[in-house]
Amino acid sequence: MEKRMGMIWWFLVYMGIATTCCFAGPKSSFDDNFSIMWSENHFKTSEDGQIWDLSLDNDTGCGFKTKQRYRFGWFSMKLKLVGGDSAGVVTAYYMCTEDGAGPTRDELDFEFLGNRSGEPYLIQTNIYKNGTGNREMRHQLWFDPTLDYHTYSILWNSHQIIFFVDRVPVRVFKNADYENDFFPNQKPMYLFSSIWNADDWATRGGLEKTDWKKAPFVSSYKDFTVDACQWKDPYPDCVSTTTEHWWDQYDAWHLTKDQKLDFAWVQRNLVIYDYCKDTKRFPKLPEECSLSPWD
Ligand SMILES: *[C@@H]1O[C@H](CO)[C@@H](O)[C@H](O)[C@H]1NC(C)=O
Numbered sequence: 001m002e003k004r005m006g007m008i009w010w011f012l013v014y015m016g017i018a019t020t021c022c023f024a025g026p027k028s029s030f031d032d033n034f035s036i037m038w039s040e041n042h043f044k045t046s047e048d049g050q051i052w053d054l055s056l057d058n059d060t061g062c063g064f065k066t067k068q069r070y071r072f073g074w075f076s077m078k079l080k081l082v083g084g085d086s087a088g089v090v091t092a093y094y095m096c097t098e099d100g101a102g103p104t105r106d107e108l109d110f111e112f113l114g115n116r117s118g119e120p121y122l123i124q125t126n127i128y129k130n131g132t133g134n135r136e137m138r139h140q141l142w143f144d145p146t147l148d149y150h151t152y153s154i155l156w157n158s159h160q161i162i163f164f165v166d167r168v169p170v171r172v173f174k175n176a177d178y179e180n181d182f183f184p185n186q187k188p189m190y191l192f193s194s195i196w197n198a199d200d201w202a203t204r205g206g207l208e209k210t211d212w213k214k215a216p217f218v219s220s221y222k223d224f225t226v227d228a229c230q231w232k233d234p235y236p237d238c239v240s241t242t243t244e245h246w247w248d249q250y251d252a253w254h255l256t257k258d259q260k261l262d263f264a265w266v267q268r269n270l271v272i273y274d275y276c277k278d279t280k281r282f283p284k285l286p287e288e289c290s291l292s293p294w295d
């Protein structure tokens, strides 16, 4: 029931997007808005160009990025993750201010951690500000993400960052009403996705190694949607006209009533790890942990 209410709300939001959106996957070609970062030969599109496959083998993985940068907006795509035995394999879908792991980057991450056949995938999210991350959360999913496409989205404005799975908010990261070192909101970001080998840490803390006999490992993507303020140097118009877009308006500054129900359900049932509860690691919890996602 609670889920259904949330879905209805999001359906309405979605209809709004559909009419105003800058681009939604179906009509645009990959090359209009994305480029391959490395190993072109591990990237493949379906015949109609609408489904993109990234593959990983013992030689290399693969990644792509948007050509444009954005500051604030709604970012969404459908993914179907590597099936079967994928322990050690990580599929990442993230936003970052730069190409590499620079010391002052801001970053918003979704990482999908593969597993042995039949064992559950986990998703890990993280937030970097000026090169500092260490803000991990891990969630279980309520479905098998390898069987079908599911939608993973990020809402980003100057009040909050929300990570959504099938439009259910799984993580809420709030800004404070004072200047701070934890909320990324000053620099525009590219959007990236990649697949790589992380068997030194990803699955059961690195105990489970990638089984290369099962390669290639393939993750599939479709329906990229970006409804956002596209960056132009030195400043795009949309940066100064705040609240003009739905993703920057009052209703997007807080969870809605229905989203709160969904979020409470996720909190109760699916959170495996939350850095804000890890007092062993942080005897003094990071400052942002005192901000309530419910406000
Ligand atoms: C996608 O690419 C087209 C063609 O280059 C461009 O006009 C459009 O602004 C891009 N859309 C986004 C959201 O970056």
Ligand SMILES: *[C@@H]1O[C@H](CO)[C@@H](O)[C@H](O)[C@H]1NC(C)=O
Pocket: 058, 059, 212
């Ligand atoms: C990588 O896989 C190929 C094909 O399975 C195999 O021939 C090759 O020896 C492997 N290379 C390494 C470094 O494991």
Ligand SMILES: *[C@@H]1O[C@H](CO)[C@@H](O)[C@H](O)[C@H]1NC(C)=O
Pocket: 103, 104, 130, 131, 181
């Ligand atoms: C970002 O971090 C660097 C150190 O990596 C530091 O020198 C700089 O002052 C920081 N910038 C801001 C705006 O906090």
Ligand SMILES: *[C@@H]1O[C@H](CO)[C@@H](O)[C@H](O)[C@H]1NC(C)=O
Pocket: 113, 114, 115, 116, 119, 120, 121, 122, 202, 203, 204, 205
């Ligand atoms: C993989 O499966 C094991 C066993 O069910 C579980 O403990 C673990 O959390 C799963 N995910 C990862 C990424 O290790």
